[in-house]
Amino acid sequence: MSWTRGPLAALAVCVLVLTGSAGCGTSGAQDGKNGGVSPAPVGELLDDSDEEGRLYREVDKDQAPEVGVEVQPNPDDSWDVRLTVSGFRFSPAGTKETPVAGRGLAHLYVDGRLVARLRTDRYRLPAELVPRGTHHLTARLYADDGTVWAADGEPIESTTDLTASEAEPTMSAGATRVRTGGQGSPDRAGKAS
Incomplete structure (x- = not known):
């Protein structure tokens, strides 16, 4: 294919797609307007x-x-x-x-x-x-x-x-490791199970 046909073929595809349910180019979720993030609600x-x-x-x-x-x-x-x-x-x-x-x-x-x-x-x-x-x-x-x-x-x-303390700070038992508010192992929400 020559270099003149490439852009014309792409334009033809865009015209065909525009008449359907999708458009050529980028959507708001991909064009950088939203930082590459979908505007759909989360959670x-x-x-x-x-x-x-x-x-x-x-x-x-x-x-x-x-x-x-x-x-x-x-x-x-x-x-x-x-x-x-x-x-x-x-x-x-x-x-x-x-x-x-x-x-x-x-x-x-x-x-x-x-x-x-x-x-x-x-x-x-x-x-x-x-x-x-x-x-x-x-x-x-x-x-x-x-x-x-x-x-x-x-x-x-x-x-x-x-x-x-007044002299120097000290840590309670285990304060240098990841801890949760209760006993047991942390679940995904950071709470003890």
Whole structure:
């Protein structure tokens, strides 16, 4: 086929296809207008919400993202926090506020109080946010529209304990490994089974 027939043949195919149910070119899900993401709804919004009133966005347990949280003390009494995620990507700042499966940000809580919104898997937790005593550090996953990723009606989150003393920070038993809020092995939603 000569180079002049190629474009003409492609044009003819486009004309034929345009008269049918599909069009030539790209759809909104592929043209970059939506970042290569389908605008279709993701998950099901539940009536349940978190402490801030953000609705849960339920996804199938076998497709749900996972999160784990690890902490390490620093000599300056701050803490290095590292999140481990599976089936999840952090969205960069400025991302359109549309839920996309397995994408969003994490909120970090100390004893139920929001201390940071994370778009990365690492954070340095300042000492002044962790007074002396034992505290619960929770990482919870959110969609870009602010809804809480959930599976089986529970938020997708992970919690670990950390203990701060006046001399230097110490970790409670097992705080350097991924832990959940209860006993047993974590299920896909970060909860103990």
